[in-house]
Amino acid sequence: MARRQYPFHLIEPRWQQFWLAGETFRAFNPGEAVPPLHPFARRHGTPDKTGQTDLLPPKYYILDMFPYPSGAGLHVGHPEGYTATDILARYRRAKGFNVLHPIGWDAFGLPAEQYAIRTGQHPRITTAGNVANFRRQIRSLGFSYDWSREVDTTDPGYFRWTQWIFLQLYNSWFNPASNRAESIATLVFPPDCTTESQRRALRDSKRLAFVSEAPVWWCEALGTVLANEEVVDGLSEVGKHPVVRKPMRQWMLRITTFADRLLADLDTIEWSDSLKEMQRNWIGRSEGAEVDFQLAAHPARLRVFTTRPDTLFGATYMVVAPEHRLVDEITAPARRAAVDAYRAEVAKKSDRERTDATGKKTGVFTGAFAINPVNGEQIPVWIADYVLATYGTGAIMAVPAHDQRDLAFARQFELPVRPVVQPPDPTADPIGFCDAGTAINSAGAGIALDGLPTPDAKQKITAWLESNGLGQKTVNFKLRDWLFSRQRYWGEPFPILWRTDADGTPYHEALPESSLPLLPPALEEFKPTSDGQPPLARATDWVREIPGATRELNTMPQWAGSCWYYLRYLDARNDSRFVDRAAESYWMGTAGAAATPGVDLYVGGTEHAVLHLLYARFWHKVLFDLGHVSTPEPFFKLVNQGLILGADGQKMSKSTGNVVNPDEILAEYGADAFRLYEMFMGPLSETKPWNTQGVEGVYRFLGRVWRLFVDEASETEFEQRLAAEPGRGADFLGQIQLAANVVETEPSAAQLKALHACIRKVTDDLEHLRFNTAISAMMMFVNEALPWERKPASILKGFLQLLAPFAPHLAEELWERLHAHVGQTPPSLSYADWPRHDPALLVEDTLELPVQVNGKLRDVIHVPAAATAADIEAAALAAEKAQPFIAGKTIRKVIVVPRRLVNIVVG
């Protein structure tokens, strides 16, 4: 244990208690009374209670990604993002914004339930313990959260509204005509839809939350289904257990209807290009055409999707997915055995095996032929597992000349390859060319494309197909509907009842909003039942509580609670609405002085790049369409923090034993040093390795800050007393005096310049999230200020304001002492106006200019700031150390870059 640089162990708890007790960081909603003594009121006045949002300062909503309170506690990766947002929240508060900076717990989830299955301890108890630990750890870091807005997804006061939002989805449909979600009541029944059960069936087929009997990923080990995206390489994302496909009745959310808007609105928000690209890839929009091929010797048509209808003349065979519904019908008797064998083989393969064999293609001929509509040619129909049943129409026309996969398949099975696109380079081989070129070999009875560039050819053939009833322009998406039910206990129960109609057909109906929240039943045993029913089936009384009905046994996935938590923060204690309208429009930036539509800054890890961020955007758009929120997008600006690796450069994990526990770092160096190090390591978005020695570096810096202010003799005395009576540290702390050379005096020009250069750099860096270089600027200031014989209080105050967002405990302590030292009452540091630099103080009288000869540095000259280009040129040509490189050569050019350098070009 290194010698303690300064008594952070006494200072930090003191200020944490002060902030908590005074609710220093409480954010005030429109219409809310602000206590007159609160520092927010002292700075901004107390807006009257009429709810005039324009009386509040502009809002700034700065959000951290919702943590899951795991049993392992906080990991040094969590506080990286939290520290960045906390620094910015404190900075924005000082800049005069009304800052909303909340935290809460995404506390439903599998680990607590699995623990319950093993030990019988109720997940509520496990969860409460984990939340308490997370809260303690987060508070120990001194973050400026508004604790009055803390939320917990497992709290009935919270999930009541999660269930309410589900009912909004359940009671809505997507109207393609208006391109938005609308109440299911606006659905118009066709004239032949007259009976109650017909109407119910139609509505149920349109709802945004619907029931589907779909093949889903079943994980035996977890006892639940998983969404497609929770299955990675044929294993569960959580715990890496095997999963199998199994048809089951499930709740789905119709996210696919929003695919176009989810894609288009990415252009309206400030996210990183890579993140937007990930979302675009996930949505996977692709434009093309559906084309019908008449089967020879069979009445049916085979519909395919292609993005290259212009290559129709190059189609030399067809492939349908082995699961395609027409396979049975079209297979020729002679090929039946081979087709059945292939299908059986494919069915056995896991998805991983099916996609693993990259390049190597398998498939069999069905014996059927299809007729190419453009030239009447009969081409063979194959089945192969490289065509997916779930994408497009589950069938393709194969154009081996211009598609890598088709080409590999054609070569494997010696199928013909016919080039129909000429690359722009006339000498290039058209075979295997997959980009845009010029159509060739593409003329038939009714249509010819030869000579047309690819885009024109696409357009022409599509128009021809449409006018002949053979196909049409189509857009396909990779995005699938969202599998929304889980067979678990520790999640939100669905507010849904099942009944049976007169014909014995089961149907579902929603519980009324007034009955929310629907609490999970009390259970002793959390396992699924022996006959494979979800754990909720064990609560037989609860399931049959409503006469004539049974409850839905599934629960919602963990994503549900995290899809809207950022809205609950706006008005976390409201029990009559999920969020008050005025609070929503103020904080989301559609009322009042702020301009940012949505969360101003959202910081979190890339692991949520697609799932959470796509789901939350989807829910937000539904709520927007239904008039419950005022912005089309939830998160205006989003920044991904980089991963923090272990000291060995490996990902931190229990198995490699390189995990750093923040509690230990805090005990030895304190929260301020920890915060500073997390930011000093490098740019926020980069992946970087942890190095505890680096913590010592910033810790020493904080020690130098301390010594910049305090009187050494009084501190030595403090240390001695503390050593004698360690328990009385808080009493002795007051005996530390500031140094006698800290005085109220006019600062010198050099002192002003040091401070103002620091203000400029720190402010600019904070605006651009460059925390590491801001810290280095503060280090330079302290290094310069330490030897000062007289330290003007005004300069030190300015510096403490800059330091405050980064190391708030030390800054508060010194701020208080500094004011007392010069006989003043300190204003709240958290709400003190952010200093502004005065450019006039930074003007240099003389400039140091490098002199280059042919681009190489040879000398440095000093010239008056006001020197003309001609003066500078003359001085440069006279520069002593440049002479040997100029002598005897012709000066071709002299480049004078004002305030930068001089380059003498000789030859």
Next chain:
RNA sequence: GCCGGCGUGGCGAAAUGGCAGACGCGCUAGACUCAAAAUCUUGUUCCCGCAAGGGAGUGGGGGUUCAAGUCCCUCCGCCGGCACCA
């Protein structure tokens, strides 16, 4: 394979096209000390040189420019995402 990002001292890193390596870690030498820790001071990209000084240098190669870590082309390596999506 495709898409995105990144390659700079022993290490973390810095650098609106304009003095590469700020700031910090580590190391070096010194001051203080009985000694150590802590602190303070010095030096620290590499090569040649006692020094003055010179040369090379931002993954490799090429280009644009008076001037390139920065812009362009190409290759190599690492990280993240997607992965037969027609």
